[in-house]
Amino acid sequence: MRGRRGDPKSDGRTEGKERSGDVRRHKGPDKEKQMNASEVKENTLKYFEERFGLPRTIFDGYSIYLGPKGRLYLGPAKVPPNLRIVSPGLLIARADSGIKPSTNLFQLFGRQVERNIIPLSKEQTKKFVMGTDMILEKSDVGDVSDGYVLVRYLGYNLGCALLKGTTLKNMVPKAKRLGLSFI
């Protein structure tokens, strides 16, 4: 574990010259997690790669921070050492029990996702962005396996959902939900 030096009350930002790809803790001393931070990051990147075909190179040049409740953030590689930080970057996953990719991660990097994609119809898309769970046809699921999936409508990467059989459990955060008037 790199980067957690100095005042234990600090947020773990210590130096401005970290290597990219470093894992630093965002908040709070927690020995167990501290030891596992590199492991959590490694497991997450491996999962992104294996399940979605997301190459690790998209994270090059950034730092990954482990926050409370297994939240993993992707942020700038260099940060001034003396700042109290409220948010270290983009939330990319929750890795407390299993690994759940964030909707914002998929909306940003969705174009590079290669597999475990559920394409939706226009009507399904309207429901999805409102936060509705739905039952899919078996043919829509195809060879996508149970677990988290990228949900897509045409070229729009809508976000993350949890597939179990033919049930698609919606993961769109409440604050992002929207009634679409145009599609």
Added chain:
Amino acid sequence: MSNIPESFKERYCKLVDEPEAFLASLERPLPKSFRVNTLKASADEVKAGMESYGFKVRQMPWCAEAFVSDSLEIGATLEHFTGMIYIQELASMLPPVIVKKELEDARIVLDGCAAPGSKTTQMAAIMQNKGTLIANDLDYERIRALKFNLEKSGVINTIITNYDLQHLPDQSYDVVILDAPCSAEGTIRKNDHIFDSWSPRAVSSYSGNQRVLILKAFDLLKPGGTMVYSTCTFAPEENELVVDHLLKNREGASLEQVSVEGFKTCEGFTGYDGKEFDPRVASCVRVWPHHNDTGGFFLAKVRK
């Protein structure tokens, strides 16, 4: 808008080129505008999407990402849901536009009063998510909106801090944007409640704070660095007077001429209410609502 105080009209009709056109513009709602978030989509892609819904969208000549739409419902589209667009008033896009080149080259940038994040997300897009952007705001409640908007826009190169800018720890920045808390007179077209709390005394109180902040923001610049000081108000006390205060108190400060090709602006006032300002403040610009059909704005570009 019947609630515009007479004292406000008197104040500005003396200062503006076409008082009738100015007052009439305040009565009209703002055009619906948005900015394409180039971290997620190109202007052409978004334009095609919007046109497929039957919207007529017009690209601004002064910023390829800035559009005006004839439909008020741009918020109810997938482009909005996926963060491909950011709904933003045209005038508020100007601060990053006038330092676009500097932002492209910058390694570390500060947005001093960042919430809710329209300019921060615009700067992150210009920086192509590279380098480091510090988005600071004093108001913890508004930071929630800032965080939401940064994440929705796919911004990675930005961290959020919650300091009173006066007490932000020392650090040297290539670019500092100080879009200062102000009396917001220029936002009347979208919020006619601003006059509930408007008074010359409030203007004076904002001005005092702005004079403190502009010195601090300037001190945070690297030698050779660039600062934008901006407000969304017409009050000279919050604009030219503040820039004049900087020039009087920091020898190393110089002003660059602000110009935005294809966008009409007026030069800064070199005096007001019996006070003479440093003549260099003429390089600042005022944005009057009736000239480009926008909100009101003020911009100064300062070099260290």
